[in-house]
Amino acid sequence: MTGPRRRWWFISMKKLGLAFLIMAMTGCVTTEYSWGPYEQGLYDYYKKPESGNEFLAELEVHVASIREGGAKPAPGLLAEIGTLYLERNDTQSAIKYYEYERDTWPESRPLMDSLIKNLSDNASKG
Amino acid sequence: MKYLLVLVALIMTGCAAQQKSIDWSAYESADPKSILIVPVVNNSLDVDASNYMLSTLSVPLAESGYYVYPVNTVKVILEQEGFYEAEQVHRSDSVSLAEMFSADAILYVTIQRWDAKYILLSTSVTVQFDYLMVDSEGTEIWKAEKTMVYTPQSSNSGNPLVDLIAMAVNAAMTKAAPNYMPLARSANQQVMVMEKTALPAGPYTKSEE
Numbered sequence: 001m002t003g004p005r006r007r008w009w010f011i012s013m014k015k016l017g018l019a020f021l022i023m024a025m026t027g028c029v030t031t032e033y034s035w036g037p038y039e040q041g042l043y044d045y046y047k048k049p050e051s052g053n054e055f056l057a058e059l060e061v062h063v064a065s066i067r068e069g070g071a072k073p074a075p076g077l078l079a080e081i082g083t084l085y086l087e088r089n090d091t092q093s094a095i096k097y098y099e100y101e102r103d104t105w106p107e108s109r110p111l112m113d114s115l116i117k118n119l120s121d122n123a124s125k126g
Numbered sequence: 127m128k129y130l131l132v133l134v135a136l137i138m139t140g141c142a143a144q145q146k147s148i149d150w151s152a153y154e155s156a157d158p159k160s161i162l163i164v165p166v167v168n169n170s171l172d173v174d175a176s177n178y179m180l181s182t183l184s185v186p187l188a189e190s191g192y193y194v195y196p197v198n199t200v201k202v203i204l205e206q207e208g209f210y211e212a213e214q215v216h217r218s219d220s221v222s223l224a225e226m227f228s229a230d231a232i233l234y235v236t237i238q239r240w241d242a243k244y245i246l247l248s249t250s251v252t253v254q255f256d257y258l259m260v261d262s263e264g265t266e267i268w269k270a271e272k273t274m275v276y277t278p279q280s281s282n283s284g285n286p287l288v289d290l291i292a293m294a295v296n297a298a299m300t301k302a303a304p305n306y307m308p309l310a311r312s313a314n315q316q317v318m319v320m321e322k323t324a325l326p327a328g329p330y331t332k333s334e335e
Contacts, residue, residue: 032189032330039185042198043307046177075188075330076196083199107160107193110228115203 033074036062042080056084072104079108082115091119148322153268156261159329160193162229165201165212170240175306176212179237179255182310186318187233191328195227224262231267234258239273242304247290249297250277251304255313268325270317274309 037058045055059081063073082097095116102112163183168176180197188194207226209215215223216234224232239254252275259268278296283289317323 032191035185039181042181043178045198046181047174074184075192075194076184076199079196079199083196083202087202101196105193107228107230108195111195 034062034066034071035074035077036066038062038074038077038080052084052087056081056088059084075105075108076101078104079112086119091123095119150326152261152265153259153326156231156263156265156267158192158231158259158261158267160195160228160230161187161259162195162200162224162227162232163187163197164215164223164232164234165204165209167212167216167234167236168240170237172240175237175240178307179235179240179310182307182314183233183235186311186314187325188330190318190325191331192325193328193330195229200227220260220264221262224260224264229262231259231261234260240306244297247293247297248277249304250275251306251309252276253306253309253313255310257317268323270321270323272313272317274313274316276309 037055041051041055041058044051059077063077063081066073078097078101082094082101085091085097086094098112098116098119101108102116163180166176166179166183168179180201184194184197204215209218216236220232224230234257236256236258237254238256239252242249242251252273254273255271257268257270257272258266261267283292318325
C-alpha cells in the first residue's frame with residue numbers, strides 16, 4: 001500500500017515544482033487579463049505596418065472568445081480594434097468597437113463618446 | 127524537495143515589493159484610476175525604439191489594476207491633433223492633455239539608451255528608461271529610472287577553441303538582431319511591480335472584485 005502512495009506523492013511534488021518553475025518564468029504573477037496577441041501583435045504592427053490586417057483579425061478573434069466566456073477584455077483592446085478598423089475606413093465597425101470599449105470600461109466613456117460622436121457626425125455629413 | 131525550496135526562495139526574493147524611502151503622499155492624494163500612456167520620447171539612435179517601447183507599457187500597468195488608455199488609439203488621436211512627435215506631446219501642457227482624454231494620470235517614458243555594443247567576442251545590449259507620472263493637475267506623482275544590460279553568457283565546453291568560436295557566433299548573432307524586447311519588458315516589470323517604486327494596486331485588482 002505504501003509503495004504506490006509514496007510514488008503518487010513524489011510525482012505530485014514534481015508537478016508542484018514544475019508549476020513553481022513556470023510561475024517564476026512567466027514573471028511569477030497570475031495575470032488579471034488575457035492579452036492574447038495584443039503585445040506581440042502591436043510590436044509586429046509597428047515593425048511591419050503591412051501586418052495590420054492580420055493583427056486586426058487576430059485581436060478580433062481573441063476578444064470574441066473572451067466575450068463569449070463572459071469575461072472583460074483587457075483595458076483598451078476593444079478600442080484598439082476600433083482604431084484599426086478606422087484606419088481601414090470601416091467607420092461602422094470602428095464605432096461598434098468604441099461602443100464596446102465604452103460599455104466595458106467606464107473610464108473610457110468620455111473619450112469613446114467623443115470619438116463616436118465625431119465619426120457619426122462625419123458619416124452623416126458624407 | 128531541496129530544489130523546490132530554492133525555487134520558492136527565488137520567487138519570494140524576486141517578487142517581493144520593498145516599500146521604503148518613497149514618498150507616496152502625492153500619489154495617494156491623486157489616487158489615479160485611469161492612466162494615459164503617451165508616445166515615448168527616444169534619445170537613442172534606434173529610430174524604431176519609441177514605438178517598440180510603447181507596445182510594452184500597457185500590460186504591466188493594466189495588470190496592476192489601472193484602466194490604461196489604448197496606446198495605439200491615443201497615438202493616432204494625437205497625430206490627428208497635430209502631435210506627430212513624442213517630444214511635442216511631452217512638452218505640451220499636461221493639464222489639457224489629461225483633460226482631452228479624461229485621464230487621472232499621464233505616464234511619460236523617455237528612452238535614454240537602446241543599443242548593442244560589440245566588443246571583440248561579446249555583445250552587450252543596453253536599455254535605459256526614465257519614467258514620470260503626473261496627475262491631471264500636472265503634479266509629479268511617481269518617478270523611476272531603469273537600466274538593463276544583457277551580455278550573453280560565455281559557454282565553457284573545456285575546449286578553448288570551441289568556446290571562442292561559440293562566443294564569436296553568439297556575439298555576431300546578438301549584434302545582427304539584438305533582442306531588446308525582453309529587456310524593455312523586464313525594466314517595466316521591475317520599476318512598476320517588483321522594486322521599491324512598485325505602484326500601489328489600482329481599482330481593478332482581483333482581490334477587490
